[in-house]
Amino acid sequence: MNLKSARHLVNGSWHTAGSAKDVTDPGNGSTVGEVAWGTAGDATKAADAAAEAFGSWSRTTVRQRADLLRTAAELLADRRDELAHTLALEAGKRLPEAQGEVDFSVEYFRWFAEEARRTTGTVSPPELQGRRHLSTRKPIGVALSLTPWNFPVSIQARKLAAMLAAGCTVVGRVSEKAPLAATGLFEVLHDAGFPAGVVNLVHGPSREITAALMSHPAVRAVSFTGSTGVGRQIMASASERVVRPLLELGGNAPFIVFEDADLDAAVEGAVLGRLRNTGQSCVAANRFLVQDSIAEEFAQKLGARFDAMSIGHGVPDDGAPVPDLGPVIDADRVSAVQALVDDAEERGARRVTQRTSVPAQGSFLAPTLLADVPDDAPLVTEEVFGPAAGVVTFSSEEEAIRKANATEMGLAAYVWSGSPRRGWDIPEQLEAGIVGVNDPLPSVAFAPMGGAKQSGLGREGSSLGLEEFEEVQYVAWRP
Numbered sequence: 099m100n101l102k103s104a105r106h107l108v109n110g111s112w113h114t115a116g117s118a119k120d121v122t123d124p125g126n127g128s129t130v131g132e133v134a135w136g137t138a139g140d141a142t143k144a145a146d147a148a149a150e151a152f153g154s155w156s157r158t159t160v161r162q163r164a165d166l167l168r169t170a171a172e173l174l175a176d177r178r179d180e181l182a183h184t185l186a187l188e189a190g191k192r193l194p195e196a197q198g199e200v201d202f203s204v205e206y207f208r209w210f211a212e213e214a215r216r217t218t219g220t221v222s223p224p225e226l227q228g229r230r231h232l233s234t235r236k237p238i239g240v241a242l243s244l245t246p247w248n249f250p251v252s253i254q255a256r257k258l259a260a261m262l263a264a265g266c267t268v269v270g271r272v273s274e275k276a277p278l279a280a281t282g283l284f285e286v287l288h289d290a291g292f293p294a295g296v297v298n299l300v301h302g303p304s305r306e307i308t309a310a311l312m313s314h315p316a317v318r319a320v321s322f323t324g325s326t327g328v329g330r331q332i333m334a335s336a337s338e339r340v341v342r343p344l345l346e347l348g349g350n351a352p353f354i355v356f357e358d359a360d361l362d363a364a365v366e367g368a369v370l371g372r373l374r375n376t377g378q379s380c381v382a383a384n385r386f387l388v389q390d391s392i393a394e395e396f397a398q399k400l401g402a403r404f405d406a407m408s409i410g411h412g413v414p415d416d417g418a419p420v421p422d423l424g425p426v427i428d429a430d431r432v433s434a435v436q437a438l439v440d441d442a443e444e445r446g447a448r449r450v451t452q453r454t455s456v457p458a459q460g461s462f463l464a465p466t467l468l469a470d471v472p473d474d475a476p477l478v479t480e481e482v483f484g485p486a487a488g489v490v491t492f493s494s495e496e497e498a499i500r501k502a503n504a505t506e507m508g509l510a511a512y513v514w515s516g517s518p519r520r521g522w523d524i525p526e527q528l529e530a531g532i533v534g535v536n537d538p539l540p541s542v543a544f545a546p547m548g549g550a551k552q553s554g555l556g557r558e559g560s561s562l563g564l565e566e567f568e569e570v571q572y573v574a575w576r577p
């Protein structure tokens with residue numbers, strides 16, 4: 099595999115048209131590889147190839163598609179360590195988390211290989227003698243898969259596996275901040291034997307490439323994961339040609355801890371929920387809502403866990419242990435998270451964690467927990483996307499739910515309680531697409547992933563993920 103150079107894949111051939119940009123390691127600023135920097139013309143060629151391939155690919159049998167997806171899953175599993183190593187370097191991940199991301203990606207190919215075979219329709223009983231009514235599901239057309247840097251492999255896998263299972267052809271664009279391992283994923287698909295033009299990839303300036311792809315007449319669906327701001331722009335441009343949008347956008351997940359929760363388990367859940375991928379996950383626990391009777395104990399225990407974390411490069415030199423926390427993606431993310439923390443402190447929030455020093459080279463931040471955070475502090479009203487969070491208190495179930503829902507975001511939410519009743523009742527009242535009850539890591543390939551409110555439209559994974567790339571056709575038939 100060529101994991102040093104992220105090239106374009108167009109109509110079954112790899113190339114590096116245009117200029118190139120360096121890809122850097124957030125853990126030390128060194129160059130990891132380079133990404134080809136194409137133009138709108140390259141994007142149009144990729145969409146042309148996908149359009150040309152659609153006719154024959156959309157008519158393959160589900161058996162053929164399932165077999166290729168299974169082959170891709172096996173090949174991806176074989177290349178796991180190589181891909182994970184590059185992914186860890188370019189995205190600043192801890193090596194075990196990068197390995198976990200590739201393993202998770204394999205699951206999407208396995209799941210959609212199976213799900214492809216369940217693309218069934220219905221036959222409705224007629225009201226007139228002899229008449230027939232059938233509905234069938236067909237691939238929607240050329241689909242775009244546009245993804246961010248935080249889980250660059252698994253988010254592409256979630257989209258690509260569903261699109262290909264449905265019978266769509268694809269053009270992908272990945273974030274220039276972490277394009278190498280994701281390009282390795284496209285190489286897996288190419289090597290697995292997907293026919294020329296079925297899977298295409300183009301790198302380059304986001305606006306120009308996306309605009310060219312969105313205006314291509316064969317493009318019928320766009321699946322975008324990223325910030326809500328860019329998601330709005332994608333949705334606006336999708337309206338011009340009535341392209342079907344699937345949007346997985348930002349979050350602001352409340353992590354609600356009731357006084358009947360197992361406190362130590364809640365603290366461990368909070369560590370994972372907040373600090374997985376150095377806090378840069380769309381489903382991350384963004385703010386801690388804790389019942390006032392246990393809030394101080396929760397904050398002290400969580401603060402102590404944060405303070406005890408080792409911080410360093412996610413792929414340490416030979417023999418050294420992997421640290422508990424890696425870098426964030428770049429210096430801009432360091433400043434953005436730091437600004438939220440400084441602002442909350444200026445508003446009167448109390449620092450629970452110590453001021454730990456971090457490695458001088460690379461984009462590092464010490465994990466930070468603040469208590470007594472005012473309800474209107476951006477640290478709790480905005481998506482932090484980094485290793486910092488605030489604790490806000492509540493006194494009743496009603497107050498917890500009101501505060502949890504007081505956001506335009508609605509991707510994930512977490513509830514920690516020992517009460518089975520609360521396990522049922524609270525999720526029903528939360529405006530979130532995903533709820534973890536005593537579970538900080540809800541994502542699995544076979545369950546629907548997606549958000550409510552401004553966190554997005556549509557669902558990925560599960561059987562619903564396949565339907566996003568299908569068109570239902572109804573046939574009324576008088577034999």
Ligand SMILES: NC(=O)c1ccc[n+]([C@@H]2O[C@H](COP(=O)([O-])OP(=O)(O)OC[C@H]3O[C@@H](n4cnc5c(N)ncnc54)[C@H](O)[C@@H]3O)[C@@H](O)[C@H]2O)c1
Pocket residue numbers: 244245246247248249253271272273274304305308323324325326328329331345346347348349379380481483509549553554
């Ligand atoms: N809901 C989810 O499943 C999910 C998953 C991961 C990340 N996210 C969200 O993504 C955000 C962080 O990722 P990010 O910083 O890469 O997001 P981003 O929106 O800045 O970028 C996402 C992708 O869009 C591209 N892009 C940027 N500006 C664009 C434009 N004007 N037109 C077209 N494309 C453009 C980027 O190059 C990148 O590939 C967070 O808000 C996070 O919550 C959501």
Ligand SMILES: O=C[C@H](O)CS(=O)(=O)O
Pocket residue numbers: 248249252253378379380381541547
């Ligand atoms: O950033 C969002 C990720 O897609 C979250 S998860 O890997 O699905 O949990």
